[in-house]
Amino acid sequence: MIILTFICSLIFIVCIVLIFYKLVSKYVFLTHHRRIDFFIIGIILASSAIIIYSLATVNHLIENPNVNEEGNIEYLGTLGDLVGGLINPAIAVPATLLTFLAFWVQYxxxxxxxxxxxxxxxxxxxxLKITILRQEITELTLPAISKKNYEGREVMYQLDKELKFIFFLVKNTTKLTDSKTILSLSYYIFFxxxxxxxxxxxxxSIKHNxxxxxxxDVEEVISKIYTAFKIDFKSISKDISGEIHILDQMSLLSQALDKGxxxxxxHDDFADYKGIYYLFSDIYSYNLYHxxxxxxxxxxxxxxxxxxxxxxFVDNVDTLTYEQKRGYLRTLRGVxxxxxxxxxxxxxxSETATKWEDNENKFLTDLRMIHNIPVDFLIDDFKLEDIFSNRNFKFEKGRKTxxxxxxxxxxxSVLI
Known part of the structure; x- marks a missing residue:
C-alpha cells in the first residue's frame, strides 16, 4: 500500500512539474503549446489526486479500525461501503474524463x-481568381497609331507615359501648386x-477650388494636342533633331515655364501644341504612339x-495569420x-479609389500591395517618404528592421 501510494504521489509530483514547465516555456520563453497538452496533464493530475486520497483514506481506516469489546470490527458493512464509495470515484472519474478526452480528440x-x-x-x-486576373492582363490592348497595337503588360507602360504627359500639361497650364490636386485633375482626364x-x-472647379x-485653358490645350495626334500624327511624331526652329521654340518655351x-x-505661335509635346518628350525621353x-x-x-x-478576399479570411496573408498576397503581387x-x-x-488605403483597409501599407513600385519612374513631384509619413503599419514577426x-x-514601421 505504501508503494502504491508512493507511485501515485510520484505521478502527482511529475504532473505538477510538467504543468509548471509548460507554463514557464509558454509565457516566459514564448514556446507554443497546444491546449490539449494541458488538458491531458490536468486529467492525470486530477485522477492521481483522487486515487491518492482514496487509497490513503482506506489505508487509514483499515489500519485504525474501531474494535468493540468482543474484538470485532464495528460497522464492517459501513466500512465496506465507505471503501467502495472512495475507490469507485477513483476509477469512475478518471474513466469519465478519459472518455470525454477521447471525444475531444475526435472533435x-x-x-x-x-x-x-x-x-x-x-x-x-x-x-482561380489569380488565373483570371493574369488572363485579363494578357488580353489588355491599346490601339496604336501607325504601328502594331500594344498588348499585355506593355499597355501599362504606355499609359504611364500618357498620365505623365497630362500631369505636365495641367501643372504648366494652371497656377496650382499642390501636386496632389494636379494629380487628381490629371488622373480624371486620364481615366x-x-x-x-x-x-x-x-x-x-468647385471640388478642387x-x-x-x-x-x-487645360481643356483647350489637350484638345489641340488631341487634334494633332488624330489628324497630323506623322508630323508630330517625326524626328525633329534637325529642325532648328522647333528646337529653338522648345528652348524658349522651357525658359518661359521655368520663369513661372x-x-x-x-502666345499660340510661341507655344503651340507641337512645341509643348516636343518639350515634354525631350524632358522625359518619352514618345506617345497612341x-x-x-x-x-x-x-x-x-x-x-x-x-x-x-x-x-484574402484579408477577410479570419483563420489566416497576418504572415500567411502576406504570403498569399506575394503570389498576387508576383502577377x-x-x-x-x-x-x-x-x-x-488621385482619390479616384480611396478604399485602397483608408480607415477600413490598409492594402497599401499593412499588406504591401505596391511594394515593388518603380520609384525612379514615379512623377518627380511625389516623394513616398512624405506620402507615407504615418509609419503605424504592421510588419511580419521578427522582421521589423x-x-x-x-x-x-x-x-x-514605428509600431512595437
Missing amino acids: KANDEVRKQFDLQKFETELN KGRLLFLKNINKL VSKKELL FKISEL LPFKGHETKLSLLFRQIFNIVK LSNYDQLQIFYNWY SDSLFENVEIY
Whole structure:
C-alpha cells in the first residue's frame, strides 16, 4: 500500500512539474503549446489526486479500525461501503474524463480536417481568381497609331507615359501648386477622358477650388494636342533633331515655364501644341504612339476591381495569420508588373479609389500591395517618404528592421 501510494504521489509530483514547465516555456520563453497538452496533464493530475486520497483514506481506516469489546470490527458493512464509495470515484472519474478526452480528440481531429478542407477551398478559389486576373492582363490592348497595337503588360507602360504627359500639361497650364490636386485633375482626364472632363468642369472647379477659366485653358490645350495626334500624327511624331526652329521654340518655351509663365499665358505661335509635346518628350525621353485623352476607365476599372477584390478576399479570411496573408498576397503581387503597382498608387492617391488605403483597409501599407513600385519612374513631384509619413503599419514577426514598406525605399514601421 505504501508503494502504491508512493507511485501515485510520484505521478502527482511529475504532473505538477510538467504543468509548471509548460507554463514557464509558454509565457516566459514564448514556446507554443497546444491546449490539449494541458488538458491531458490536468486529467492525470486530477485522477492521481483522487486515487491518492482514496487509497490513503482506506489505508487509514483499515489500519485504525474501531474494535468493540468482543474484538470485532464495528460497522464492517459501513466500512465496506465507505471503501467502495472512495475507490469507485477513483476509477469512475478518471474513466469519465478519459472518455470525454477521447471525444475531444475526435472533435479536434474533425476540426483539423474541416480547417484543411476550408484552406484547400480557399487556395483553389484564390488560384482561380489569380488565373483570371493574369488572363485579363494578357488580353489588355491599346490601339496604336501607325504601328502594331500594344498588348499585355506593355499597355501599362504606355499609359504611364500618357498620365505623365497630362500631369505636365495641367501643372504648366494652371497656377496650382499642390501636386496632389494636379494629380487628381490629371488622373480624371486620364481615366475619364477629355470629353467628360469638359462636361464636368464646373463640378471639378468647385471640388478642387480651381477657377473655371484655368480648367478651360487645360481643356483647350489637350484638345489641340488631341487634334494633332488624330489628324497630323506623322508630323508630330517625326524626328525633329534637325529642325532648328522647333528646337529653338522648345528652348524658349522651357525658359518661359521655368520663369513661372503658364502655357495659357503664352502666345499660340510661341507655344503651340507641337512645341509643348516636343518639350515634354525631350524632358522625359518619352514618345506617345497612341491617341491620348480618350479615357481608360473601361479597361482599368475592371483590372483594378479584380485586384482589389482578391486582396479583400484574402484579408477577410479570419483563420489566416497576418504572415500567411502576406504570403498569399506575394503570389498576387508576383502577377503584377511594377507599372501595374504604379497605376494602383495613382488610382489611390488621385482619390479616384480611396478604399485602397483608408480607415477600413490598409492594402497599401499593412499588406504591401505596391511594394515593388518603380520609384525612379514615379512623377518627380511625389516623394513616398512624405506620402507615407504615418509609419503605424504592421510588419511580419521578427522582421521589423527588414520589412520595409517599399522594395527600393526604406520606410519602416514605428509600431512595437
